[in-house]
Amino acid sequence: MSKTIAEINEKIRKGKAVVVDAEEIIDLVEEKGVKKATQEVDVVTTATFGPMCSSGAYLNIGHSKPKIKLGGGRVYLNNIPAYAGFAAVDIYLGATALPEDDPRNEVFPGKFEYGGGHAIQDLVAGKDIKLVASAYGTDCYPRKNLKTLINLKDLNEAVLFNPRNAYQNYNVAVNLSDKTIYTYMGVLKANMGNANYCSAGQLSPLLNDPLYKTIGIGSRIFLGGGTGYVIWQGTQHNPTAQRKDNDVPSVPAGTLAVIGDLKEMSSEYLVGITMPGYGVTLTVGIGIPIPILNEEICRYTAVKDEDIWAQIVDYSSSYPLGKKESLGEVNYAQLKSGKILVKNRDVLTGSLSSYSKAKEIATIFKEWIEKGRFLLSEPVAYLPGPDTGYSFKPLKER
Amino acid sequence: MAKRRLVLTFPPKLVEEPITYRLIKDYDLVVNILRAKISPEEEGRLMIELSGEKSALKRGVDYLNRLKVNIQPLARDIRWLEEKCTHCTVCVSLCPTEAIVVDRNSMKISFNKNKCIACGACIPACPYKAIEILF
Ligand code: SF4
Ligand code: SF4
Numbered sequence: 001m002s003k004t005i006a007e008i009n010e011k012i013r014k015g016k017a018v019v020v021d022a023e024e025i026i027d028l029v030e031e032k033g034v035k036k037a038t039q040e041v042d043v044v045t046t047a048t049f050g051p052m053c054s055s056g057a058y059l060n061i062g063h064s065k066p067k068i069k070l071g072g073g074r075v076y077l078n079n080i081p082a083y084a085g086f087a088a089v090d091i092y093l094g095a096t097a098l099p100e101d102d103p104r105n106e107v108f109p110g111k112f113e114y115g116g117g118h119a120i121q122d123l124v125a126g127k128d129i130k131l132v133a134s135a136y137g138t139d140c141y142p143r144k145n146l147k148t149l150i151n152l153k154d155l156n157e158a159v160l161f162n163p164r165n166a167y168q169n170y171n172v173a174v175n176l177s178d179k180t181i182y183t184y185m186g187v188l189k190a191n192m193g194n195a196n197y198c199s200a201g202q203l204s205p206l207l208n209d210p211l212y213k214t215i216g217i218g219s220r221i222f223l224g225g226g227t228g229y230v231i232w233q234g235t236q237h238n239p240t241a242q243r244k245d246n247d248v249p250s251v252p253a254g255t256l257a258v259i260g261d262l263k264e265m266s267s268e269y270l271v272g273i274t275m276p277g278y279g280v281t282l283t284v285g286i287g288i289p290i291p292i293l294n295e296e297i298c299r300y301t302a303v304k305d306e307d308i309w310a311q312i313v314d315y316s317s318s319y320p321l322g323k324k325e326s327l328g329e330v331n332y333a334q335l336k337s338g339k340i341l342v343k344n345r346d347v348l349t350g351s352l353s354s355y356s357k358a359k360e361i362a363t364i365f366k367e368w369i370e371k372g373r374f375l376l377s378e379p380v381a382y383l384p385g386p387d388t389g390y391s392f393k394p395l396k397e398r
Numbered sequence: 399m400a401k402r403r404l405v406l407t408f409p410p411k412l413v414e415e416p417i418t419y420r421l422i423k424d425y426d427l428v429v430n431i432l433r434a435k436i437s438p439e440e441e442g443r444l445m446i447e448l449s450g451e452k453s454a455l456k457r458g459v460d461y462l463n464r465l466k467v468n469i470q471p472l473a474r475d476i477r478w479l480e481e482k483c484t485h486c487t488v489c490v491s492l493c494p495t496e497a498i499v500v501d502r503n504s505m506k507i508s509f510n511k512n513k514c515i516a517c518g519a520c521i522p523a524c525p526y527k528a529i530e531i532l533f
Contacts, residue, residue: 048485049484051525072471109522186488186523186525187492187522193491194491194492195491196488210445245464266478271526273525273526274525274527276523278520283484333490336502337502338490338491338502348490348491350487350489350490350491350492351486351490352486352488353486354486354487355482355487355505356484356485356504356506357484357485357486359505360450
């Protein structure tokens, strides 16, 4: 029993496709078996909603009169420096960028009130953004200064382009030291006072397609409330990471680079956030459809929280020093219960990635497909898998 | 007579220190304990109202500072801004009183104001600024 994406799209067009989310498929497979479930279900929607630092947007602001060449100059959006190393009026705003006068961690832990992630959210929300730029002036682009308000609707292009999103699994962070630490995994209290994790587990896209059999370059996805595409493996993609018997990695492994039209997106699914003592970033909502082409793919999507394992890592020492040390393994059912056992002690858990928001995205996305608003795409190339030897290397300092 | 409502946070090693006794005996203050949470391995938290002469109050607070007790004014109100909350749950483990709890089925949080002691621990931890403190 196998189907093609073209056949599934035909059913979607007719409004006849059977779509369930990655949580619902679990019960369905348990009830009816893989064979029956594969026959019945056409698409499984997966989703995640969590902080993703390697995110940002490129914008083309249009030419002023007289013209200015921002490339090689300086550009600030709501006081936040944007990258201006492109042509005249193309700029890139990164999620973690901070105003130059932000005190950062001078008074520890820094508050990081407003940064790139927040500016992206404001832009998407349709708010005016203050642009201040200076340039060196050329014969063809004589202007040296520009100060104006810009708005998403007036930009020629506004494109969310994230080099690394949707991590396939992540660490569980604890703090073994005797003082509170402030990390990208949140506030971690001394002596294992809490444990933070960051994955939607059984709903998470790449955990439902562990060997990248359907998610590839060219996959059309739900991105930030609009439509986007997977355009490459994400940076630090590490398919050769250790895996369990069910092929699901038990450490951070695959990642995705994604792109999509910012003008279609919503500030509900692109949210600028602050991590005290760490900085600012952007929470991104992503949904990825998995076409149920055969039983193997169906079985993968039925993965449950208790079958997905993650490593407990000490963020006071092992992580910052780049040591690959694990304090043990836990699964997402344990993590989601609110309490895990680490070194024979109960530790309360919290998540940075919102499971309930991921479920909301998976549900909305399901409706899009059911209503024929969204068609699946055939990947034009596949992501490097475990057998390619592709891996994530540390820096060799010279 | 002056009055101050404070939240005291102190490390485990200070749990043995008879703080309230000293405030009463040595600093001549009226100590009203509003709420307390002290367990041997964790940080202790004490919400107190101190009243007494202005100078006595100042000396009492200096004494606490010398002990390296973290002192914060007791908030009047903590507000959970539900529309900003994404239910990530990262604040939950920081709450000493289970004022923030998670429904493990929906993985959504709820905030029980009556249990909140306004310690403020959850506030900087919320990436979405969905919890507000009002003094
Ligand atoms: S302020 Fe926050 S952490 Fe403190 S008791 Fe209230 S809800 Fe809990
Ligand atoms: S940390 Fe903030 S957003 Fe997350 S559950 Fe708590 S209140 Fe909601």
